[in-house]
Amino acid sequence: MSWQENLRDVEPYVSGEQPKLPNIIKLNTNENPYPPTPKVKEVLQNFDAEKLRLYPNADAEGLQDAIATRYGLSKNQVFIGNGSDEVLALSFLSFFNSQKPLLFPDLSYSFYPVYADLYGIPYEKVPVAEDFSLNLSDYTKGNAGGIIFPNPNAPTGLLVGLDFIESVLVHNPDCIVMIDEAYVDFGGVTAIPLLAKYDNLVITRTFSKSRSLAGIRLGVALGSQVAIKKLDDVKNSFNSYSVDAFAQAVGFASLSDESYFKKMCTKVIATRNQFAQDLQALGFTVTDSRTNFVFAKVPKNVSAQNLFDALYAQSIVVRHWPNNERIKEWLRITIGTDAEMAKFIAFLKEYIDGQSTI
Amino acid sequence: MSWQENLRDVEPYVSGEQPKLPNIIKLNTNENPYPPTPKVKEVLQNFDAEKLRLYPNADAEGLQDAIATRYGLSKNQVFIGNGSDEVLALSFLSFFNSQKPLLFPDLSYSFYPVYADLYGIPYEKVPVAEDFSLNLSDYTKGNAGGIIFPNPNAPTGLLVGLDFIESVLVHNPDCIVMIDEAYVDFGGVTAIPLLAKYDNLVITRTFSKSRSLAGIRLGVALGSQVAIKKLDDVKNSFNSYSVDAFAQAVGFASLSDESYFKKMCTKVIATRNQFAQDLQALGFTVTDSRTNFVFAKVPKNVSAQNLFDALYAQSIVVRHWPNNERIKEWLRITIGTDAEMAKFIAFLKEYIDGQSTI
Numbered sequence: 072m073s074w075q076e077n078l079r080d081v082e083p084y085v086s087g088e089q090p091k092l093p094n095i096i097k098l099n100t101n102e103n104p105y106p107p108t109p110k111v112k113e114v115l116q117n118f119d120a121e122k123l124r125l126y127p128n129a130d131a132e133g134l135q136d137a138i139a140t141r142y143g144l145s146k147n148q149v150f151i152g153n154g155s156d157e158v159l160a161l162s163f164l165s166f167f168n169s170q171k172p173l174l175f176p177d178l179s180y181s182f183y184p185v186y187a188d189l190y191g192i193p194y195e196k197v198p199v200a201e202d203f204s205l206n207l208s209d210y211t212k213g214n215a216g217g218i219i220f221p222n223p224n225a226p227t228g229l230l231v232g233l234d235f236i237e238s239v240l241v242h243n244p245d246c247i248v249m250i251d252e253a254y255v256d257f258g259g260v261t262a263i264p265l266l267a268k269y270d271n272l273v274i275t276r277t278f279s280k281s282r283s284l285a286g287i288r289l290g291v292a293l294g295s296q297v298a299i300k301k302l303d304d305v306k307n308s309f310n311s312y313s314v315d316a317f318a319q320a321v322g323f324a325s326l327s328d329e330s331y332f333k334k335m336c337t338k339v340i341a342t343r344n345q346f347a348q349d350l351q352a353l354g355f356t357v358t359d360s361r362t363n364f365v366f367a368k369v370p371k372n373v374s375a376q377n378l379f380d381a382l383y384a385q386s387i388v389v390r391h392w393p394n395n396e397r398i399k400e401w402l403r404i405t406i407g408t409d410a411e412m413a414k415f416i417a418f419l420k421e422y423i424d425g426q427s428t429i
Numbered sequence: 430m431s432w433q434e435n436l437r438d439v440e441p442y443v444s445g446e447q448p449k450l451p452n453i454i455k456l457n458t459n460e461n462p463y464p465p466t467p468k469v470k471e472v473l474q475n476f477d478a479e480k481l482r483l484y485p486n487a488d489a490e491g492l493q494d495a496i497a498t499r500y501g502l503s504k505n506q507v508f509i510g511n512g513s514d515e516v517l518a519l520s521f522l523s524f525f526n527s528q529k530p531l532l533f534p535d536l537s538y539s540f541y542p543v544y545a546d547l548y549g550i551p552y553e554k555v556p557v558a559e560d561f562s563l564n565l566s567d568y569t570k571g572n573a574g575g576i577i578f579p580n581p582n583a584p585t586g587l588l589v590g591l592d593f594i595e596s597v598l599v600h601n602p603d604c605i606v607m608i609d610e611a612y613v614d615f616g617g618v619t620a621i622p623l624l625a626k627y628d629n630l631v632i633t634r635t636f637s638k639s640r641s642l643a644g645i646r647l648g649v650a651l652g653s654q655v656a657i658k659k660l661d662d663v664k665n666s667f668n669s670y671s672v673d674a675f676a677q678a679v680g681f682a683s684l685s686d687e688s689y690f691k692k693m694c695t696k697v698i699a700t701r702n703q704f705a706q707d708l709q710a711l712g713f714t715v716t717d718s719r720t721n722f723v724f725a726k727v728p729k730n731v732s733a734q735n736l737f738d739a740l741y742a743q744s745i746v747v748r749h750w751p752n753n754e755r756i757k758e759w760l761r762i763t764i765g766t767d768a769e770m771a772k773f774i775a776f777l778k779e780y781i782d783g784q785s786t787i
Contacts, residue, residue: 073602073603074602074603074604074605074628074629075655076603077524077525077526077527077574077575077603077604077605078523078524078526078656078659079522079523079524079526079659079663081662081663081666082666083661083662083663083664083665083666084665084666084669085665086484086487086665086669086670089484089486089487097483100484102482102483102484103482104482105482106478106479106481106482107478107479107481107482109478111478111481112478114478115473115474115476115478116473116474118473120464120465120467120469120470120472120473121464121465122644123464123465123469123641123642123643123644123645123679124460124461124462124463124464124465124641124642124643124644125455125460125643125644126444126447126458126460126637126643126644127643127644127646128447129444129447153511153668153671153673154668154670154671156667156668156669156670157667157668157671160667160668164437164547165436165437166435166436166437167435168435168436168437169435185666186666186667188666189522189663189666189667216435217435244431244432245431245432245434245435246432246435247432247435270432271432279484283481283482284481284482285481285482285483285484285485285670286480286481286482286483286484286485286673286674286675287481287673287674287675288485288670288671288672288673297433298436301436301437303441304439304441305437305439305441305547306441307441307442307443307444308439308440308441308442308543308544308546308547309514309515309518309544309547310511310512310514310515310518311442311444311514312444312512312514312643312646313511313512313515313646314646315511315644315645315646315673315675315676316644316645317644317645317673317675317676317679318673318675321481
C-alpha cells in the first residue's frame with residue numbers, strides 16, 4: 072500500500088486556454104474587451120498597503136452592503152466568494168447533500184459535473200432539445216436532489232423566461248434550485264424578484280464578465296437568509312477569509328459606477344448583435360445569444376476544427392469542443408471590441424472564399 | 430421533507446474576533462505589527478488596472494517560480510492558494526481520503542477538525558503531553574490515514590526538531606504527513622530539506638504572518654511532484670483561478686525583498702523574547718515560543734478570564750479559550766510593536782498589583 076492510494080481521484084475542469092501569442096485576439100474565455108471602471112485606478116492610487124498586514128473583513132461587509140442595496144435585498148441574503156467558481160464549488164458542497172440526483176443540462180457549464188464528482192454528488196445530465204433549449208418538463212418531475220442551470224445558458228447563449236424558472240421552483244420545493252446568472256447583464260432577465268417568494272432559490276453572479284474584473288476574482292450568491300447562512304457556515308469550514316482586502320475595495324468601486332457599467336454592457340451587446348448578423352450573412356447558424364459570446368455553427372462546406380486551427384494560426388483564439396459530437400461543428404466566440412470582430416469577419420470572408428474555390 | 434434537509438451539517442471554524450474598538454491593540458489573530466515591504470506600495474503604483482479584465486494566471490506561475498527558487502525546489506513542487514486556510518482545505522480533500530484516522534494534536538490549529546468534519550474524514554485528536562509537547566510515539570504507530578501538525582505548534586508555540594519529523598515520516602510511508610509551517614520564520618526549523626527524501630511530506634506556508642500580508646490571502650504548499658499535482662487537480666475541480674492577479678504581484682514583490690523580511694522577523698523575535706521575560710517576571714508561566722505570539726499561563730492569584738476582560742476593557746485584545754479546561758488559564762498573546770507590548774506590561778503590572786492587594 073502506498074500513500075498515493077489515499078489520494079482523491081478527480082478529473083479536473085479544463086478552462087479555456089490562456090495562450091501567449093503575439094497580438095492575440097483572445098475570444099475564448101468570455102472576458103470583457105473593455106477595462107473595468109476608472110474607479111479601479113483610484114483604488115490602486117488610494118489603497119493603504121500597510122492595511123494588508125491585517126486580515127480582511129471575513130464577510131466583505133462593505134461590498135456585501137453595496138450589493139444588497141443594489142439588488143434590493145437584505146445584507147444576510149448576500150454571499151461573496153473568491154470568484155463565482157468558488158461560490159459554485161461551496162454551493163454544491165452546501166446544498167446538494169441528497170441521495171437524489173442533481174439535475175443540470177447536458178450542454179452547460181462543464182464545471183458542474185466536476186464539482187459533483189469531487190464531492191460524490193449523484194447527478195443526471197438532462198439532454199437539451201434539438202435547438203439547445205431546455206425542456207421544462209425535464210425539470211418539473213419533483214424527483215431532484217437539486218437543480219442548476221445558467222440563465223442565459225452557456226455555451227448556447229439561450230435564455231429562459233421567469234415563468235420557466237418559477238415553474239421549476241413550484242415543482243421542486245424540496246431542493247435548492249440554483250440559477251447561474253454569470254451572463255445576465257448582457258441581455259438576460261434576472262430571477263432576483265423570485266427570491267421574495269421562494270426560499271430555495273439561489274442565484275449566482277460574477278464580477279468577471281460584465282464588470283471586467285476576471286483578474287480580481289469576485290463572485291456572489293443571492294438567496295434566502297437560511298440558504299445564505301448555510302453557505303456562509305460551509306465557507307467558514309473551508310476558508311474564513313476567502314476574499315482579500317484589495318478585491319473587496321475593487322468590487323465596491325465597480326458597484327459605485329453603474330453608468331460606466333451599463334455603457335460597457337450596451338456596447339458589448341451592440342457588437343454581439345452586429346457580429347451575429349455578419350456571421351449569418353456568411354452562412355453561419357447562430358443561436359439567439361443573450362450573453363457576451365456568440366455560439367455559431369460553421370457553414371456546410373467548412374470544418375469547425377479546420378477553421379479553429381486557421382483562426383489560431385492568425386492569433387485569433389476561440390473555444391471549440393471537438394470531442395462533443397453534438398456541438399463539434401460549433402464555435403463559441405467571445406465578443407471583443409468592434410475592431411477585433413471586424414478583423415475576425417474580414418478573415419472569415421477570405422477563409423470562406425478560399426474554401427468555396429477548393 | 431424540506432429543501433433544508435439537503436443542507437450539509439457543519440460546525441464552522443470561529444476565527445479570532447475582529448473587534449472595532451478605538452485605539453485597539455490587536456493581539457488576538459497573530460497578525461504582524463509591521464507593514465509589508467515598501468515594494469507592495471510600488472505594486473499599487475504600477476499595477477495596470479486594465480489587466481484586471483483578464484483571468485489571472487491560473488497557476489500563479491511568476492510567483493511559483495520565485496518561491497521554487499527561494500526554497501531550492503522545482504516549480505512543480507510548489508502550489509499556491511488563496512491563503513493557507515484554502516491550501517489546508519484543499520489538502521485535506523486531496524490527501525486524507527482514507528478509512529484510517531487522520532492524526533493531529535488535541536492542542537493545535539482548531540481548523541483541522543473542522544476540515545475533517547466538512548469532508549467526513551475520520552480523525553483522532555492525539556493528546557499533547559503535560560508540558561504541551563508532542564509525544565513522538567503517538568505518531569509512529571503506522572496506523573494513520575494522514576498526519577498533520579503545525580511546527581512550531583499553535584497555540585503552544587512549541588517546536589519539534591527535524592529528527593522528530595523524520596521519524597514520523599519513516600514510520601508512516603503509507604500516508605501524507607503535513608507540516609504546517611505558518612510560524613516557522615519566527616524561529617522554527619523548516620522541514621524543506623526532508624522533501625528531497627520523502628515524497629509523502631507536504632509543507633504549508635503562509636504570507637499572512639511573517640510577510641505581513643494577511644489581507645491579501647496567499648498560502649503555499651510544498652511537496653513532491655505527485656502530491657502537488659494531485660493538489661492542483663483538486664484545486665482545478667474547485668476553483669481554477671483561486672489567486673487573483675493583484676495578489677500574485679504582491680506576493681512576488683514580497684519575495685523580492687528578503688532583507689526587509691528578515692529584519693522584520695528579527696524585530697518580532699526580539700520583542701517576543703523581551704515580552705516573555707517581562708511576563709515571567711510578573712509571575713506568568715510561558716512556553717518556549719518560536720512564533721510571533723506568546724502562550725502564557727496567568728499567575729496563581731489571577732483569573733485568565735478576568736484578565737482577558739480587563740484587557741479588553743482597555744482595548745487590548747488577546748486570544749482565550751475559556752471552554753478548553755486544559756488551557757483556560759492561558760492566554761495567547763500576539764507580538765505587537767515594542768510600544769504596544771510595553772503598554773501591555775505596564776497595564777499588567779498595575780492589574781497584578783491590584784489583585785494582590787484585594
